[in-house]
Amino acid sequence: MSDIAIQASGLGxxxxxxxxxxxxxxxxxxxxxxxxxxxDGAGKTTTMRMLTGILAASEGDATVxxxxxxxxxxxxxxxxxxxSQRFGLYGDLTVEENLRxxxxxYEVPRRDREPLEERLLGFxxxxxxxxxxxxxxSGGMKQKLGLACALIHKPEILFLDEPTNGxxxxxxxxxxxxxxxxxxxxxxxFVSTAYLDEAERCTRVGLMHRGxxxxxxxxxxxxQGLTGQLLxxxxxxxxxxxxxxxxxxxxxxxxxxxxxxxxxTEDTTEAEQVRGILKEAGTTILAEKIIxxxxxxxxxxxxxxxxxxAPA
Amino acid sequence: MSTDYAVEVHDLTRKFGDxxxxxxxxxxxKAGQVFGFLGPNGAGKSxxxxxxxxxLLPSSGSGQVAxxxxxxxxxxxxxxxxxxxxxxxxxxxxxxxxxxDFFSGIYNVPRATRRERKDWVLEMAGLADKxxxxxxxxxxxxxxxxxxxxAVLHEPPILFLDEPTSGxxxxSRRQFWDLIAQMAHQGTTVFVxxxxxxxxxxxxxxxxxxxGKMIAKGTPAELKTIxxxxxxxxxxxxxxxxxxxxxxxxxxxxxxxxxxxxxAVVEDADAATVAVGDFLTEHGLASTGIVQVRPSMEDxxxxxxxxxxxxxxxxxxx
Numbered sequence: 228m229s230d231i232a233i234q235a236s237g238l239g240x241x242x243x244x245x246x247x248x249x250x251x252x253x254x255x256x257x258x259x260x261x262x263x264x265x266x267d268g269a270g271k272t273t274t275m276r277m278l279t280g281i282l283a284a285s286e287g288d289a290t291v292x293x294x295x296x297x298x299x300x301x302x303x304x305x306x307x308x309x310x311s312q313r314f315g316l317y318g319d320l321t322v323e324e325n326l327r328x329x330x331x332x333y334e335v336p337r338r339d340r341e342p343l344e345e346r347l348l349g350f351x352x353x354x355x356x357x358x359x360x361x362x363x364x365s366g367g368m369k370q371k372l373g374l375a376c377a378l379i380h381k382p383e384i385l386f387l388d389e390p391t392n393g394x395x396x397x398x399x400x401x402x403x404x405x406x407x408x409x410x411x412x413x414x415x416x417f418v419s420t421a422y423l424d425e426a427e428r429c430t431r432v433g434l435m436h437r438g439x440x441x442x443x444x445x446x447x448x449x450x451q452g453l454t455g456q457l458l459x460x461x462x463x464x465x466x467x468x469x470x471x472x473x474x475x476x477x478x479x480x481x482x483x484x485x486x487x488x489x490x491x492t493e494d495t496t497e498a499e500q501v502r503g504i505l506k507e508a509g510t511t512i513l514a515e516k517i518i519x520x521x522x523x524x525x526x527x528x529x530x531x532x533x534x535x536x537a538p539a
Numbered sequence: 540m541s542t543d544y545a546v547e548v549h550d551l552t553r554k555f556g557d558x559x560x561x562x563x564x565x566x567x568x569k570a571g572q573v574f575g576f577l578g579p580n581g582a583g584k585s586x587x588x589x590x591x592x593x594x595l596l597p598s599s600g601s602g603q604v605a606x607x608x609x610x611x612x613x614x615x616x617x618x619x620x621x622x623x624x625x626x627x628x629x630x631x632x633x634x635x636x637x638x639x640d641f642f643s644g645i646y647n648v649p650r651a652t653r654r655e656r657k658d659w660v661l662e663m664a665g666l667a668d669k670x671x672x673x674x675x676x677x678x679x680x681x682x683x684x685x686x687x688x689x690a691v692l693h694e695p696p697i698l699f700l701d702e703p704t705s706g707x708x709x710x711s712r713r714q715f716w717d718l719i720a721q722m723a724h725q726g727t728t729v730f731v732x733x734x735x736x737x738x739x740x741x742x743x744x745x746x747x748x749x750x751g752k753m754i755a756k757g758t759p760a761e762l763k764t765i766x767x768x769x770x771x772x773x774x775x776x777x778x779x780x781x782x783x784x785x786x787x788x789x790x791x792x793x794x795x796x797x798x799x800x801x802x803a804v805v806e807d808a809d810a811a812t813v814a815v816g817d818f819l820t821e822h823g824l825a826s827t828g829i830v831q832v833r834p835s836m837e838d839x840x841x842x843x844x845x846x847x848x849x850x851x852x853x854x855x856x857x
Binding site: 264265266267268269312365366367368389392393394395396397398399400403407410411421422423424427428446447466467469470473478482483484486521522523526527530531 | 578579580581625678679680702705706707708709710711712713714716717720721723724734735736737740741759760778779780782783795796797798799837840841844845
């Protein structure tokens, strides 16, 4: 068995004249958790649908679990699981009936089922709710049940398309506990997410924009790749200060965070200008320090820059 | 009726059959504030918002929204607020401009100011060159800003936003919050629910509900001082492995992934720093740094909700 789980070369898909994804080069090793991030419409879902054999590629090729998406889609489907944004739970079936339904669908041998079912229910804290109809679960519980169903046939590779949208922080933690347990058993995970704190814990992260992969590396390296600095400013009137700085320096570079202002700067001499702007706005800086950027800062900077460089 | 509070309600309760969705919730929101309303899925956030907007009659309780009585003046309240739900109630088969015209009609925007308001929405949402596009063809961030624009066409003094950024990408989310900050700056009161804990940091005041009951209120800074435990941030080569080991170590009350680090809840930061460091070393998981940090909003949220869940489980047993 090769240690490459997913490999795409020159992969692309057009809808009419519009290329949703083009020239995608990507390699995911077995046992990795790979995070795909990018703005809405960047091509994340299209990529995932090509890799899972649901959507045919217009050009290029990819191998998934050792099979080409061109002619091996049946083999691929038997070895992967795909949890789409609208995962098909049956609202009028109970939690355990949904699990059994997917176990039947994937022909999971009977003797393996019970321990696996118990484990998945336990992991997702759904054991007390096993007799509840899926439609009466909260949003977070539904997502956890969807994940449990996607895992019942022990896939080699798990694809998750923005699985935690609208899920509260407590359920999100449960969800990631399950992912970790799967990772430990050697499952490769390919996940797209709008939560960049989730992307921070992936082995590697790909940033997609306008159908292309514009960055791909470990979270650490992506953050080191930022050329500028992030300043945290404590000011007397943070709202007033934000408005003033946004008006002068562009609103993409300044944001409010818990009463603090975060300002991205590539030019260390800019501090003087910032002080001037704030003074004019009638407020002053009480404290300032340089802070470590998060992946969200990287995301916003790279996407904004890529937009600025794109031909109109 | 004049008041410093845009929203002021006492003991707001809503039952559906035997189920108490919202249980004696009291809250007050100062005019011009951004007020964040947090809670787990199914805690009663949307039900509360729908009552405050005059869309759902409370089973009991009292109070006012925009100066109008929530029990007797719900129709008037509707005209004085803006409401944007999770599902952005736009018409997909209408163009951007047609949606704006439609909502202008619904909200009785005076004819004389309609054009001006439309231009304002197009400008604010960055949709001026997309005015003729079908709404269904817009990406999530554009749609969200259009929905926001339509919700404030009639310049309401109070804006209710129910998970406005769910599933929207980080860049659009940040642009959205920039718009919210501008509106608050100009005096609009904003009442918003979210599951993104970093967005809770943008709010002036927060309230946290769980199982229909209010469990905490305060500014973001105040809420961070509510939990009695200390938080350690642990940097380690393999956070997943360290998470599992620490969970069973008996050294921490709780531990969770936080970005690429771990956050552990401990009784005493100094003692635990040493103990956790030694433990990780013994298990071949040398850490590159353990420091006490201020609790994040997520630490606060999870800690308070889990405490409430434990209390309610104990209550059920006795």
